[in-house]
Amino acid sequence: MTNFFFNLPRQFIYLIIALAVFIPIILGMEMDVIPAPEAEAVFNIIEDLPDGSVILFGQDYDPSSEPELTPMTTAFLRHCFLKKHLVVSVNVFTVDGVGLGQMAFSKMEDEFGVVSGEDYVYLGFRPGVANSIRAINSDITNYYKTDANGVPSASMPIFEKVKNGKDVDFMLSIAAGATPEAWILYGASESGYPMAAGCTAVSFASYFPFYNSGQMKGILGGLKGAADYEELLVRNYPEMKEKSMFAKKGMVSQSWVHILLLVLIILGNISFIRERAITRRGGKA
Amino acid sequence: MKRLLSRLYIVSTAFCAVLFSFVLLSTGISAQEAPQETPSLRLFGEELVRDRTLRPESALTGATDLVVKDWPNDAGRSVCVTFSKSDWEDVGVIMNNGEQVTNLYYVVDWAETPDGLWIEGDRFPVTEQFIGDDYGAFGFLPEGYETTHYSRVQYELETEGDEDVSYEETPVYIRVGLAAGEKMLAGYYFPTVASGTSHESWFDSARKYHLVLTVLLTLTVLSFISRARRGMKFYIRRIAGLEAVDEAIGRATEMGRTMFFLCGLNPMSEVSTIAATNILGKVAYKVAEYESDLLVPCFDPIVMSVCQEIVKQSYTEAGRPDNYNEDNVFFLTQAQFSYVSAVNGMMVREKPAANFYFGYYFAESLLLAETGNQVGAIQIAGTDALVQIPFFITSCDYTLIGEELYAASAYISREPKLLGSIKAIDMAKAVIIVLIIVGTILATLVAFGGPDRLDILRYIFADL
Amino acid sequence: MQFLKRNIPVLIAFVMGIAMVCQYYIPSQASQDFGSDMNIWTEIIFAFALLIGVQSLIHNHTNKIRRKQVGYGFSWAVIISMIAMTIAGLIGGGVDNTKGMYFWMFQYLQVPMQATVFSILCFYIATAAYRAFRAKTPEATMLLIAAAIAMLGRVPVGTELTDWIPLGTFWANLRMEIMTDWLLNIPNTAGFRAVMFGVGLGIISTSLRIIFGIERTYMGGGD
Numbered sequence A: 001m002t003n004f005f006f007n008l009p010r011q012f013i014y015l016i017i018a019l020a021v022f023i024p025i026i027l028g029m030e031m032d033v034i035p036a037p038e039a040e041a042v043f044n045i046i047e048d049l050p051d052g053s054v055i056l057f058g059q060d061y062d063p064s065s066e067p068e069l070t071p072m073t074t075a076f077l078r079h080c081f082l083k084k085h086l087v088v089s090v091n092v093f094t095v096d097g098v099g100l101g102q103m104a105f106s107k108m109e110d111e112f113g114v115v116s117g118e119d120y121v122y123l124g125f126r127p128g129v130a131n132s133i134r135a136i137n138s139d140i141t142n143y144y145k146t147d148a149n150g151v152p153s154a155s156m157p158i159f160e161k162v163k164n165g166k167d168v169d170f171m172l173s174i175a176a177g178a179t180p181e182a183w184i185l186y187g188a189s190e191s192g193y194p195m196a197a198g199c200t201a202v203s204f205a206s207y208f209p210f211y212n213s214g215q216m217k218g219i220l221g222g223l224k225g226a227a228d229y230e231e232l233l234v235r236n237y238p239e240m241k242e243k244s245m246f247a248k249k250g251m252v253s254q255s256w257v258h259i260l261l262l263v264l265i266i267l268g269n270i271s272f273i274r275e276r277a278i279t280r281r282g283g284k285a
Numbered sequence B: 001m002k003r004l005l006s007r008l009y010i011v012s013t014a015f016c017a018v019l020f021s022f023v024l025l026s027t028g029i030s031a032q033e034a035p036q037e038t039p040s041l042r043l044f045g046e047e048l049v050r051d052r053t054l055r056p057e058s059a060l061t062g063a064t065d066l067v068v069k070d071w072p073n074d075a076g077r078s079v080c081v082t083f084s085k086s087d088w089e090d091v092g093v094i095m096n097n098g099e100q101v102t103n104l105y106y107v108v109d110w111a112e113t114p115d116g117l118w119i120e121g122d123r124f125p126v127t128e129q130f131i132g133d134d135y136g137a138f139g140f141l142p143e144g145y146e147t148t149h150y151s152r153v154q155y156e157l158e159t160e161g162d163e164d165v166s167y168e169e170t171p172v173y174i175r176v177g178l179a180a181g182e183k184m185l186a187g188y189y190f191p192t193v194a195s196g197t198s199h200e201s202w203f204d205s206a207r208k209y210h211l212v213l214t215v216l217l218t219l220t221v222l223s224f225i226s227r228a229r230r231g232m233k234f235y236i237r238r239i240a241g242l243e244a245v246d247e248a249i250g251r252a253t254e255m256g257r258t259m260f261f262l263c264g265l266n267p268m269s270e271v272s273t274i275a276a277t278n279i280l281g282k283v284a285y286k287v288a289e290y291e292s293d294l295l296v297p298c299f300d301p302i303v304m305s306v307c308q309e310i311v312k313q314s315y316t317e318a319g320r321p322d323n324y325n326e327d328n329v330f331f332l333t334q335a336q337f338s339y340v341s342a343v344n345g346m347m348v349r350e351k352p353a354a355n356f357y358f359g360y361y362f363a364e365s366l367l368l369a370e371t372g373n374q375v376g377a378i379q380i381a382g383t384d385a386l387v388q389i390p391f392f393i394t395s396c397d398y399t400l401i402g403e404e405l406y407a408a409s410a411y412i413s414r415e416p417k418l419l420g421s422i423k424a425i426d427m428a429k430a431v432i433i434v435l436i437i438v439g440t441i442l443a444t445l446v447a448f449g450g451p452d453r454l455d456i457l458r459y460i461f462a463d464l
Numbered sequence C: 001m002q003f004l005k006r007n008i009p010v011l012i013a014f015v016m017g018i019a020m021v022c023q024y025y026i027p028s029q030a031s032q033d034f035g036s037d038m039n040i041w042t043e044i045i046f047a048f049a050l051l052i053g054v055q056s057l058i059h060n061h062t063n064k065i066r067r068k069q070v071g072y073g074f075s076w077a078v079i080i081s082m083i084a085m086t087i088a089g090l091i092g093g094g095v096d097n098t099k100g101m102y103f104w105m106f107q108y109l110q111v112p113m114q115a116t117v118f119s120i121l122c123f124y125i126a127t128a129a130y131r132a133f134r135a136k137t138p139e140a141t142m143l144l145i146a147a148a149i150a151m152l153g154r155v156p157v158g159t160e161l162t163d164w165i166p167l168g169t170f171w172a173n174l175r176m177e178i179m180t181d182w183l184l185n186i187p188n189t190a191g192f193r194a195v196m197f198g199v200g201l202g203i204i205s206t207s208l209r210i211i212f213g214i215e216r217t218y219m220g221g222g223d
Helices: A002-006 A010-027 A037-048 A063-082 A095-112 A129-138 A179-191 A201-212 A222-236 A238-242 A246-280 B002-032 B205-229 B240-255 B271-290 B301-317 B336-350 B364-374 B386-395 B404-413 B416-447 B452-460 C002-025 C029-067 C072-092 C101-132 C138-153 C156-161 C170-174 C176-211
Strands: A054-060 A086-091 A120-125 A170-175 A195-199 A219-221 B067-070 B078-084 B104-111 B119-125 B148-154 B172-180 B188-196 B259-264 B294-298 B329-331 B354-360 B378-383 B398-401
Touching: A010 A246, A010 C101, A037 A063, A037 A170, A037 A195, A037 A219, A037 A222, A054 A063, A054 A095, A054 A179, A063 A086, A063 A095, A063 A170, A063 A195, A063 A222, A063 A246, A063 C101, A086 A095, A095 A120, A095 C101, A129 A179, A129 C029, A170 A179, A179 A195, A179 A201, A195 A201, A195 A222, A201 A219, A201 A222, A201 B386, A201 C176, A219 A222, A222 A238, A222 A246, A246 C101, A246 C138, A246 C156, B078 B172, B104 B148, B119 B148, B205 B416, B205 C002, B205 C176, B240 B259, B240 B271, B240 B354, B240 B378, B240 B398, B240 B404, B259 B271, B259 B336, B271 B294, B271 B301, B271 B354, B271 B378, B271 B404, B271 C176, B294 B301, B294 B336, B301 B329, B301 C029, B329 C029, B336 B364, B336 C101, B354 B364, B354 B404, B364 B378, B364 B386, B364 C101, B378 B386, B378 B404, B386 B398, B386 C101, B386 C176, B398 B404, B404 B416, B404 C176, B416 B452, B416 C176, C002 C029, C002 C176, C029 C072, C072 C101, C138 C156, C138 C176, C156 C176, C170 C176
Parallel strands: A054 A086, A054 A170, A086 A120, A170 A195, A195 A219, B067 B188, B259 B294, B259 B354, B294 B329, B354 B378, B378 B398
Antiparallel strands: B067 B078, B078 B148, B104 B119, B104 B172, B172 B188
């Protein structure tokens, strides 16, 4: 039995991780979240901008990161439309993600009654990260002739106010890849708009050099970043309580998985110390 | 059956070609047919209007010394507007409704004639945008750097017929106004109107230090390469992961199993992918010598074509051109996790003896490396994707960290001219370390009350 | 042949490399247009390369089926799925038609399948951490402690462990979320910056080797 605990089979670890994820979701458990400062920074920027400001939103992810990044997108867009900001959105990462962008904005249309081409526009994907971002700096409708639905962009009322990157008041790139770095390099540094990044938990730590240098005004990291944003949204807009808050629910599962990982690491280390002691005594490990 | 498959192959390829042409054509047609209607702005069902009833209780003076000049270092069509700070900016303004408003904004409008149609060109909080903030446009701590506001206004002049308007000769008129409150509806314009022209620049002077550093670095690299050509020996520290390449190939050959080489998920335009393909050339040469098998599943079709050429050439150079099989270098998909599934599936079926992961990876790194670990392969990884390095370290036998990926092809080939370039980069790194230390000391002195001018390094490197 | 396969590509790499470097320092409209044109060329090449990719994919899988290689059933799955998605797109429109068959397949097949593969990461992280995260040296032990703090500080259970420590006091520095923030902002940033410098210089060195034709392996063969 002792040997079993110190040499856990892979399949057993998979099983307990699966249970730690599923049980809280099935039971609908929820916990309070303490928002991180870097997430609060993003929220505060959107909150402090005057109503009707222009937000450039990079929906730079694909279906694989959908569970982690869609809650973040939903929370962010809800906040933008609560504040009546104008949202111009593109995907510079992959054509695979366009469907997700369509789904996110379609949900916002149902919730807030926003109209494509007037309150927001989703321009979809065009290949070439640098080219797309640079084109937004100079002339959006000249490059994105139509939106993701094939509707001509030049005739859209929203583009009377938003011509290029200079008109953008804030930019957020929710990304599965390294596109936020490209947004800094080709977008924010040329057009001068303040920007932030939303990313998967895996990439979270890598954006801190940009956050500390001021190139990014905030970071939303993984499901925790989304949960932070949902928490701030509920605190500031109590009517949002009734909306489904997936990230906050997911944080319970994430809590248990983290605890489980720590237990596994401790067991692994006990096993390691035990083996080392046996080897030093000259016995068989 | 074989005939059926051949037909299926030909028909589906032709089908894809037709489909592809159709998509290209239809995109072009839809782009041309976009109608050019004049839009009317509507925000959440409300017309955007300026509230002209709300104004400051007593008349304000501001932007009296309005200056309009060309905005430097750009393609033209934008002007630089400067004016002095006013006293009321820091304390706020009492409005005619008795409310004290502190979140005031300057609104900078432009027009083609002094009494023409004014268009908003910029808007910023009255406590922000001082000329000291933009090193590129105004230099290091210019006169009045804390008391002079600036704004960059981009504008488009109306063309007459087919003739282009000369931006260098036609002035643009600028006025500055004030917007108050969160609704940003109150319009209040200062009486001064100024004009100026813009022109395109042929050198970006804000990048002059960048250019100097680029030239210096290039000369250093070329000088070290020249020394290497003249026979100078350079010491390069041992990179365990690269020394294990031979061992891994030898082991795979002994076991009679195949090997996998992955070039990462970035396209050919990224230097990390080029570095990975450089290593592939060296690895394929050794594989050819040992007469073993190497599979190269690619994420990008262009990378696939390049890899095919590299592997073919390596086999030829190793004297085994007949052993080269073009089907061993193939394209899978451009969907990240579909690619992972396909490669992992192949690993589980083929049970490779060695896996090489070079180039740029995203979240798939651990999925690939763990599967390779489970099938018992020797694994060597090299990536400049910083967040993926811990995952590779956990699951691979050897990991090349960051810049080691770029040094790898030089290390394996031991070509003096390649080693020379690595030595040059070491020199550059030493210079950067010195600059970081000096910059830190200067910035610390400024933070503790030293004169702002000490922070000169921040200015020099602002554009880097 | 040598001239076409070696000298011409090296010359193109040199001329275009230098041209793009110069373009970076010239802000004029002509220079910007040149940069945009180059990017459009990249797009065009990308589009045609995709055709080569599709050709390679079909060729590879039909070969596997023909030779009845291990797992050739999966090759049938690839070809059938590809044809099905194409037909769905042609009949009911692409992602622009949110009520169409293609969008349905995207939403209910592609999204869950790709998300599932990504989710496996959670299981693999667990086994990798159990197997490899050992306190073998003092440095590894420090890393282990830092990881434990960061893991706890990013989840509600962890932050609740120390939420009894009052904020605004010196001891608040021991709260999980504050320690996590410090770890991410200070040691993590320092480490990342150091590696980023190395990577940046490595990229410059490789780019110069390519521009000056010193490194030619990427265009097939040795130097």
